[in-house]
Amino acid sequence: MSETSRFTVSSAWLEERLDQPGLSIVDASWYLPAQKRDAKAEYDAAHIPGAVFFDQDEVVDPHADLPHTLPDAPTFQKHASAMGISETDTIVVYDGPGLFSAPRVWWMFRVMGAKDVRVLDGGLDGWKAEGRPLTDVPTKVAPCVFNARLNGARIADLDAVRELVADGSAQIADARPAGRFSGAEPEPRAGMRSGHMPGARNVPASALSRDGRLLPPAELRALLERSGLDLERPVVTSCGSGVTAAVVTLALETVGHTDNRLYDGSWTEWGGRDDTPVVTGPES
Incomplete structure (x- = not known):
């Protein structure tokens, strides 16, 4: 883990474990319009090997009038399972700049019952700056069930x-x-x-x-x-x-x-x- 928090990991820590069973890597990048960055396009062009994309405009309560409303447990379970993530995994979440949108998904997984969720310090921008591995190859998702239990x-x-x-x-x-x-x-x-x-x-x-x-x-x-x-x-x-x-x-x-x-x-x-x-x- 990093030196800052038990909830964050360093890029070196993550790179050493890229092929580790039970590790799920989640690209949770999301940007305001003024930032002029397309999170999904950036993910498709280059992401950390094994990472799946978490769309913060899609994994929401479909009936809510407000943006980014937390979905109920069955809805979250459907999305997380489709990403190949289990609540028993070590889940590492990252975004582009490091600490902007990733903590929101860190919080969502924890609220839904995952116990071991971390945020990548420095984000993808830091990962790239350090010359760590990237890929544009789509991540193969293995069948999985995330057993969601909402902590209201x-x-x-x-x-x-x-x-x-x-x-x-x-x-x-x-x-x-x-x-x-x-x-x-x-x-x-x-x-x-x-x-x-x-x-x-x-x-x-x-x-x-x-x-x-x-x-x-x-x-x-x-x-x-x-x-x-x-x-x-x-x-x-x-x-x-x-x-x-x-x-x-x-x-x-x-x-x-x-x-x-x-x-x-x-x-x-x-x-x-x-x-x-x-x-x-x-x-x-």
Whole structure:
């Protein structure tokens, strides 16, 4: 494993184990339109040998109105099984830059019952920079069944977030950039209100890594505490659409904080409604 977290692995660690039975490698790359990168096209052109592609726009609740909504257990089981992944595998998830969309899929597999899920430090960009093996050959998927068991205790829905905003029973860690959090910059989705939930703390996902690698635990702890989080109390992570909130979840778990949930609807749900309180400016 890497030196930063028990939930991450280094590129050297992974390369040594590429042919290891029981290892599943998952390309979880996903990009915002402004990033001008096509995750599936990049996967088809060059991926880590043995990796399968996890489409974060497809492995969702097909009936939800919001993007990236976590599917139910049978739906996730269908997709994961089709990828040839078992819940008993060692699952290594990566994305392009390192710590952007991979933690979301790390979180999804764990919520669905997988016990040994890691994130590749440095991502595919780091893997390429180090000259490690790549292929454009489609990965052959062996028949498999992923026995999914949804752990609903790790998920916060709208009603739960309304309650904790009202009574302060848990802290909210918002992973969006500071400008969107404060309302100084517009949301990328048209018609969405800017700002943040009352009492939320801003923990930009981009601040939790360096060169695509998760910060060491001591640095993570200091950064989380500087953000105003009390690591002895419950935390709910949030972001734009539930993707980068998982970067904060990964950081929390790395420093030993396990009393956390991810708000799956995130700001797309909260900021897209007209009956939820929104504040602007610095943290309140």
